[in-house]
Amino acid sequence: MPRRTATLLASILMLIALLCAGVLIPVPYAEMSPGPTVNTLGEHNGEPVLQISGRKTYPTSGHLNMTTVRVTGPDYRMNLLEAVYGWLDPDSAVVPHKTLYPEGQTAEQADQQNAEEFSQSQESAKAAALKQLHIPVATQTVVGTVVKGKPADGLLHAGDVIKAVDGQEVRQTGDVAKLVTRHKPGEKVVFTVIPAKEAAAAEKQGKRPEGPGKQVAITTAADGGRAIVGIQAQLDHIFPFPIDVKLADVGGPSAGLMFALGIVDKLTPGGDLTGGTFVAGTGTIDDQGKVGPIGGISMKTIGARDKGAQFFLTPKENCAAAAKDTPSGLRLVKVGSIEDAVQALAKIRKKDLADLPSCTPAGH
Template sequence: MPRRTATMLASTLMLIALLCAGVLIPVPYSEMSPGPTVNTLGEHGGEPVLQVSGRTTYPATGNLNMTTVRVTGADYRMNLFEAVYGWLSHDDAVVPHSTLYPDGQTAEQATQENAEEFSQSQESAKVAALKELDVPVTARVVVASVVKGSPAQGRLHAGDVIKSVDGKRVEEPADVAKLVTEHKPGERVEFTLVPAKAAAAAEKAGKPEPRTTRSVSVTTKKAPDDSRAIVGIQAGPDHTFPFKIDIKLADVGGPSAGLMFALGIVDKLTPGDLTGGAFVAGTGTIDDKGKVGPIGGIQMKTVGARNKGAEYFLTPKDNCATAARDVPGGLTLVKVDTIGDAVKALEDIRKENTADLPRCTTG
């Protein structure tokens, strides 16, 4: 075989081998890309995203779109070619697989965690919106979950309202852990509570929370990772609202839509339009006090929002510097730190006082 032919054949075989390797060899990366956006003032899947009953609502025009990021699944293994393509793409991002799925998290675990975070974000959005409108909301501390096989299993139940621990009144979920860890492993903790069934029945009937309580003693044990005393529960907040607010949005997870849900609720419950008919999108977690928190994938969300037609993007303060490095043309990034900031920004947009908007910068 002539040397030239042999060299070409060897090169061709090597190229084929490299192509096969690029397709067959998985790499430890995942991809993030712009996901769908949904107008919280509109409909999704044929029904309103926000549904309020028992309170006067007002028609709202314009857009207050929540934004999402599309990610490859926990079980998906990207190959080298896909990773390189993602790295070269302007609108996508390739990140280590462990960034999206830490500690070997499975697809089922990721889905469950996202669902829980989404549910909590809805609760916090309702609380923050009503507080912004000075509508009273009753708060209480409940047993959010009980660890299987823990001392609390069978003695405490999800939904039990915790009134006190060792006779000391509980005001915040963190109070429960603080009081339990004042004990040594093996000591007993006394919980005073309203049983979940009684609390749920009263709420369903629109009656005040029952005054009758019961006491439950639970013996603590040593935490698996240190010497703390634990009983095996997760305490969390629960709220009683003066009217019903439902958020209907399937196939979405995580906490990042909290701000936009809260603004949608405020708009529905106040006369006129918060946006003045403008197309506003945004993102951000929100807590019960109306504080806006940062999220992941900010640059994918701004791209998705602009592709949909957004003119303004409400951006968590702590995401501003990253988002401002690559702003889609025609999109104004507005910095917000609280729901109050966001409402004020929407007022400026409505009144066309856009020079007064707090804008994101790279500095």
């Protein structure tokens, strides 16, 4: 065989071997890419994203789009070729697998966590929006989770309203742990609760659940020398009228800000916060209206610009990272609270952009 032919054949075989290795060798990475973006003022799959009843709403225009990131699943293992392709693709990001999924987390656990965070973000968004509009929102302490196998398992249930512990009224969430830990492990503690079903029925009518409640005695267990019953108490809001978010197949807490702004827009007389402008954004929100950082910011700005957004509401903690590679034609607007966002939208609506808070790269 001529030397040139042999060299060519060897090169081809080497290339085939490398390609096979690239396909077969798994690497500990995951891929992120721009996901769907949905207008919180509009419809999704044929029904309004935000549904408000029992309160007058007002016409809106423009867009207040929440943005998402599409990620490979926790059980998916990339191969070397996919990782290289992702690194070269400007519209995707390849990151260590453990950045997105903690070690040992199953697909079911990841889905459950995302669903819980999404549900909590909706509740916080509703509370923040109504407080922004000076609409009173009542609160109560409820059982958030019950740890399987602990003393409260089967006796208390998620959603039960905790009225008192050992006869002492629970005024804030932290009171529950304080009252339980006054006991020694092995002693009984008595909870006065309104069952979750009764509480949910009252909340649908915008009312605080009434009645004496029922008493539940629980024998405490030891955890690090202190008494526990195995629950996590959390704050629950009682909204004066129903507000529903109809958006399936979305998880995580990062749409909170845009849900809150959509609610504010629909409930503001003569509202129309955007003035017809296409605004997108992201950010967690707490019930006081504080906006927090999120992951995948560059993927979200790309997705927003691809859909036609002109402005992007950006959590201030994400600003430096987002500003490193801002998509052409998209202006990043820095926000730290729902109040910041409403003020920024007023400037956008009036086309008063000279002092609109903008994101800049670190060091600028």
